[in-house]
Amino acid sequence: RGRLEGKVAIVTGSGSGIGKAIAVRLAAEGAKIVVDYRGHKDEAEDTAQRITAAGSESILVAADVSKTADTTRLVDEAWQHFGNCDVLVNNAGIEIGADFWDVTEEDYDKVLDVNLKGAFFLAQAFVRKLRTAGKPGTIINISSVHEDMVFPHFATYCAAKGGMRMLMRDLAVELGPLGITVNNIAPGAISTPINQKMMSDPAKLDPLLRNIPLGRLGKPEEVAGVAAFLASDEAAYVTGSTYFIDGGLIRN
Ligand code: NAD
Numbered sequence: 001r002g003r004l005e006g007k008v009a010i011v012t013g014s015g016s017g018i019g020k021a022i023a024v025r026l027a028a029e030g031a032k033i034v035v036d037y038r039g040h041k042d043e044a045e046d047t048a049q050r051i052t053a054a055g056s057e058s059i060l061v062a063a064d065v066s067k068t069a070d071t072t073r074l075v076d077e078a079w080q081h082f083g084n085c086d087v088l089v090n091n092a093g094i095e096i097g098a099d100f101w102d103v104t105e106e107d108y109d110k111v112l113d114v115n116l117k118g119a120f121f122l123a124q125a126f127v128r129k130l131r132t133a134g135k136p137g138t139i140i141n142i143s144s145v146h147e148d149m150v151f152p153h154f155a156t157y158c159a160a161k162g163g164m165r166m167l168m169r170d171l172a173v174e175l176g177p178l179g180i181t182v183n184n185i186a187p188g189a190i191s192t193p194i195n196q197k198m199m200s201d202p203a204k205l206d207p208l209l210r211n212i213p214l215g216r217l218g219k220p221e222e223v224a225g226v227a228a229f230l231a232s233d234e235a236a237y238v239t240g241s242t243y244f245i246d247g248g249l250i251r252n
Helices: 017-028 043-053 068-082 106-132 155-178 191-197 202-210 220-231
Strands: 008-011 034-037 058-062 089-090 137-142 180-187 241-247
Touching: 008 068, 008 220, 017 034, 017 043, 017 089, 017 137, 017 220, 034 043, 034 068, 043 058, 058 068, 068 106, 089 106, 089 155, 089 220, 106 137, 106 155, 106 180, 137 155, 137 220, 155 180, 191 202, 220 241
Parallel strands: 008 034, 008 089, 034 058, 089 137, 137 180, 180 241
Antiparallel strands: none
16 A cells, blocks of 8 residues: 555646656555646646556646635535545746846736745645644645745746745644644756756756756656655654755755
8 A cells, every 4th residue: 555545635737847746656655636737738637647547546627826716616626526635735836037127017926926825825725624624634835946045037936935935834833733734845956847948058057967966957756756755644743844856956
């Protein structure tokens, strides 16, 4: 039996990249998965197929995490279908690069609303259900090394991920008495669609690699392994922490 047998997990933005790898890994360890996506239904269907191949089951829910009504519906659908939901992975995220003086209000809202507001209100909907049911649970936020490290020309992203750091710490304290744990996973440079453009430009990639002590990019599966640990009962006494999955980048 897998470590996550009997658990139900919502993974936001799980049609691609890190979210897809987490959804498939949690499923392989026995969890049933709510595959959240926005647009790109074909990618979400591919995740669902991989979950089936891994021996578990899933439902697909189209929900834009930046819309609070969608986050409530996402949690409702999870409970309606599976009768439970004890793991929330706030993975959906976007980044928009610009010099600080060129950042538009529209781009600010987009980046803050998906990364920070989405994680905030989805956690709220998730916790309300657990509170009513009197059950424990766990929240895992995929933040970034940039919750703690400057990313020049990505001020909105830094503000959002830095906000996720303090949100996680606050929730760990507020929700501890309910038996709900909250942690962040802070990936460094992981090869996924979000950064394909930068990763294929040697002028940007080479200096980055020189700053990574392990000397290579990370794989989505390497983030997923830590998510599976945090989702499992092995991490029952872990709350309020950030796990850096970055090949040592943050220490350099
Ligand atoms: P990705 O672009 O493949 O994944 C992001 C996913 O979020 C996509 O599937 C996208 O459709 C979804 N999404 C975007 N807006 C959404 C919304 N409003 N509602 C629902 N879903 C939405 O890139 P990724 O690298 O897999 O990113 C996953 C997370 O990891 C993000 O939060 C990102 O900030 C974080 N991260 C990635 C890296 C990296 O190097 N790849 C590093 C640090 C942090």
